[in-house]
Amino acid sequence: MKYLVTGAAGFIGFHVSKKLCEQGHQVIGIDNLNDYYDVSLKESRLNELDSLSSFSFIKMDLTASQEILCLFEQNQFDIVIHLAAQAGVRYSIENPNAYIQANIIGYMSILEACRVYPVQHLVYASSSSVYGLNKEVPFSTSDKTDSQVSLYGATKKSNELMAHSYSKLYGIATTGLRFFTVYGPWGRPDMAPYKFTKKIIEADVIDIYNNGDLSRDFTYIDDIVEGVVRVSVKPPEKSEEQVPCRVLNIGNGSPVNLLEFVETIEDKIGIKAIKNMMPMQDGDVYQTWAETSELEELIDFKPQTSLSDGIENFVNWYKSFY
Numbered sequence: 001m002k003y004l005v006t007g008a009a010g011f012i013g014f015h016v017s018k019k020l021c022e023q024g025h026q027v028i029g030i031d032n033l034n035d036y037y038d039v040s041l042k043e044s045r046l047n048e049l050d051s052l053s054s055f056s057f058i059k060m061d062l063t064a065s066q067e068i069l070c071l072f073e074q075n076q077f078d079i080v081i082h083l084a085a086q087a088g089v090r091y092s093i094e095n096p097n098a099y100i101q102a103n104i105i106g107y108m109s110i111l112e113a114c115r116v117y118p119v120q121h122l123v124y125a126s127s128s129s130v131y132g133l134n135k136e137v138p139f140s141t142s143d144k145t146d147s148q149v150s151l152y153g154a155t156k157k158s159n160e161l162m163a164h165s166y167s168k169l170y171g172i173a174t175t176g177l178r179f180f181t182v183y184g185p186w187g188r189p190d191m192a193p194y195k196f197t198k199k200i201i202e203a204d205v206i207d208i209y210n211n212g213d214l215s216r217d218f219t220y221i222d223d224i225v226e227g228v229v230r231v232s233v234k235p236p237e238k239s240e241e242q243v244p245c246r247v248l249n250i251g252n253g254s255p256v257n258l259l260e261f262v263e264t265i266e267d268k269i270g271i272k273a274i275k276n277m278m279p280m281q282d283g284d285v286y287q288t289w290a291e292t293s294e295l296e297e298l299i300d301f302k303p304q305t306s307l308s309d310g311i312e313n314f315v316n317w318y319k320s321f322y
């Protein structure tokens with residue numbers, strides 16, 4: 001099949017593109033290669049993809065809606081996996097406009113293109129951040145999600161609502177995937193697994209928010225990729241009664257305390273961290289924990305990678321890459 005993967009130079013987009021090519025699909029990847037984090041890491045991911053003959057890359061910004069429309073006109077995509085976005089919770093406090101541009105205006109370009117040039121399925125990245133202040137765990141897709149604590153979460157929730165309206169109005173089959181803290185080789189420099197590994201190796205101080213009293217449902221990249229690829233060929237059914245639109249959690253389903261997480265990294269590197277205990281940060285939530293039975297039933301797959309194995313793979317990648 002012919003896939004469009006947006007954000008193909010990004011962490012998840014890179015892995016998804018690679019997997020799809022390995023399965024024999026044709027993939028066109030787009031990305032604007034912005035400098036939110038080290039551009040050379042994005043270029044290195046693209047260099048890896050370059051060796052795959054069924055992958056091609058086009059540098060393109062989501063907000064260039066006419067270019068996006070032309071791209072869809074020239075390629076009859078079967079499936080779109082929309083991962084390009086301004087990611088990161090804390091940066092949305094510093095630069096809220098980046099989120100409106102990429103996640104609202106850019107997202108709209110993709111929806112419109114799917115309306116004008118229909119595809120079998122639009123799969124897009126939502127986030128566990130939509131659960132915001134929710135206290136009840138594990139987080140279920142049937143829970144109310146009206147209390148985002150960051151503009152990032154608010155843009156992801158907006159994406160889900162926009163998808164629903166386009167599914168209803170134009171019959172576009174959409175699936176929003178609420179990702180829970182994804183980590184692994186080629187991971188993002190702005191996220192804890194990367195930041196902690198780098199700082200521990202360099203004997204630098206690591207900031208521990210809320211004095212370590214936080215927990216995250218860390219999910220290994222290979223499990224995420226498996227889930228995304230399997231979901232992509234399972235569009236919601238179109239029927240008279242039902243809007244072909246769904247939202248699913250995709251996460252490990254076993255939250256880990258922040259200090260335990262740091263300990264795992266320390267063990268894999270063989271060096272103790274120097275910790276700086278900090279208060280809770282604006283935009284942060286206390287815990288995340290995915291309830292994933294709906295996804296598991298749909299795709300017959302459950303995340304399989306333990307934190308210990310996943311962190312070991314990440315640390316090994318980090319050491320060999322840098």
Ligand SMILES: NC(=O)c1ccc[n+]([C@@H]2O[C@H](COP(=O)([O-])OP(=O)(O)OC[C@H]3O[C@@H](n4cnc5c(N)ncnc54)[C@H](O)[C@@H]3O)[C@@H](O)[C@H]2O)c1
Pocket residue numbers: 006007008009010011012013030031032033034042060061062063082083084085086087088101102106125126127128178179180181182183188
């Ligand atoms: N990694 C996680 O833990 C996590 C958790 C929840 C949700 N998500 C979501 O999953 C998706 C992928 O995340 P990731 O971790 O791979 O992030 P990433 O930042 O590595 O990848 C996103 C890519 O999108 C590109 N991009 C941003 N704005 C663009 C624009 N206007 N036009 C074209 N390209 C643009 C960036 O250059 C980047 O390469 C994002 O939508 C993110 O919000 C990720």
